[in-house]
Amino acid sequence: MKSWHVAAPVMAGLLLGAALTFAPAVSQAEDSATIVHERQQLMKDFGSAMKTIGGYLQGGIGTTDDVAAAAGVIAEGAASLPDHFPAGTSMDDVMDPKTGAKPVIWEQWDQFVTDSQTLEARATAVQELAMAMDDAALGDAFQALGNDGCGSCHKTFREKLE
């Protein structure tokens, strides 16, 4: 009995540690379909933001304020990105709606989190250059955002859906 009293806080500590280390699991109350819908909307928002920035760089559409705002959307979304991927919401777990989230996300969770931090950093860099109206440096920063921010993560973790 005595050993149980000693063990309990240790166990609780271990469990807490585990909860902090690993991806959060879907709570039963939450609907995995809602989670998938929400994160797909987030990705669509990222896509629209990329299109806005690309449109400015490519065709001079909009202003640097628009670019800064769009990059801000990505930076802000990136900060909470891992929260949108609780364990149990991979393409093998959720069929409706279809999701392209590969199970490898949860096998390489630390890398996934690092990638989302890179996305935030690259988007913030674009945002700052846009606010400084530094058109000359914006192209390279956008390239870095597309490649290191979006592409690196997509390369490993995303299955493109039809």
Add this chain to the structure above:
Amino acid sequence: MRSWNRLAGAALAAAFLSLPAVAQEDQGAEDSPGAYVFHAAGCHGCHTAKDGVALAGGRALETPFGTFFSPNITPDPEHGIGAWSLEDFRRAMRHGVSPDGETYYPSFPYDNFTRMSDADIAALFGYLMAQPASDNAPPEHDLSFPYNMRSLLVVWRWLYFEPGPRPDDGLDPQLARGRYLADALTHCGACHTPRTMLGGTDDDLYLAGSAEGAEGDKVPNITPDATTGIGDWSEGDLLFLLKAGMMPDGDVVSGSMAEVVQESTRNYSDEDIAALIAWLRHIPAIDNKP
């Protein structure tokens, strides 16, 4: 006279000083011609395993024919290419044959690299030999029958392999360069042209997409066909795809193409990007939905 002597002396000194500079030219430098070829061809992508040592091989390539593991191309004399001569390297790139006389599987796209110029092959060899050596020994290929019969490669080569650079076919220099980038270096057709049962690219469907590309992905049609290809993309759209990975709808490419952009096309010079775009808009539009 005196001033002439001084000038001559200065010229001689300059000539003398420039000699060692040429002799010691760093072929492994990131601004060398070999580095440019290396980064345009995307060698690093396939020859580096996930979290592995750069160029030390072991990257798995899962295909309908089985799993290929890329070899070590660092200058390690035993496990890499450190003991190779330039001629060995040229034979591997242009003829798909190892120094031991073994024929390579076309998972190593030497049907593309065979079109590389002698100068680019030599520059690339110099660059590779200046990289850090690794003694990593990658696994053997794991292929299903009958593709594990290396002797079948004779048939493949007879049917599909035509060694050597192509004639310019009267193309203007920009288009010729674009074709060279697409075919010899970046080897777009290795994935974007469908393969036959025997693993040869079906040249009647050049870049028209593949239902089952390397690693099992569906690979899109990139000919100028307006409905099944990318005929409705602007040059700006293509530029942003090749440099940033972004598609016209703002989505960013995934999987192998994300790797191609990162490992290859983003490293192109502005002239080369323009040349590749010109080529992709010049090729025949093919109506093919993979």
